[in-house]
Amino acid sequence: QVELVESGGGSVQAGGSLTLSCQYMRAVNYITWFRxxxxxxxxxxxxxxxxxxxxxxxxxYAGSVNGRFTIYQENAKKMVYLQMNSLQPEDTAMYYxxxxxxxxxxxxxxxxxYWGQGIKVTVSS
Numbered sequence: 001q002v003e004l005v006e007s008g009g010g011s012v013q014a015g016g017s018l019t020l021s022c023q024y025m026r027a028v029n030y031i032t033w034f035r036x037x038x039x040x041x042x043x044x045x046x047x048x049x050x051x052x053x054x055x056x057x058x059x060x061y062a063g064s065v066n067g068r069f070t071i072y073q074e075n076a077k078k079m080v081y082l083q084m085n086s087l088q089p090e091d092t093a094m095y096y097x098x099x100x101x102x103x104x105x106x107x108x109x110x111x112x113x114y115w116g117q118g119i120k121v122t123v124s125s
Contacts, residue, residue: 010122
């Protein structure tokens with residue numbers, strides 16, 4: 001059973017923008033976006049609280065994307081988005097969304113449970 005589906009990837013020139021979408025199925029507390037460059041470890045880039053509590057939660061960002069990427073959600077639709085601005089060639093990667101039932105944010109790969117198939121983002125100089 002497919003638990004998460006990414007969409008919105010593609011190619012863009014340096015300085016451009018893309019928005020990725022993640023449709024998730026399970027009732028989980030967090031959705032995290034990761035990316036992976038061939039030959040490198042999968043890197044967590046942004047996490048957002050998607051649970052039932054109404055208390056506002058501040059998303060968590062990796063330093064490499066802080067200020068350029070924004071994670072947000074449409075909770076009723078079980079959708080999470082990653083808006084990526086000021087893209088650079090080093091942002092070229094496969095991007096994945098993953099879910100987490102845990103009680104706090106985590107950008108660690110081993111803390112996420114179910115994963116989407118991934119979607120490619122290419123940034124040309």
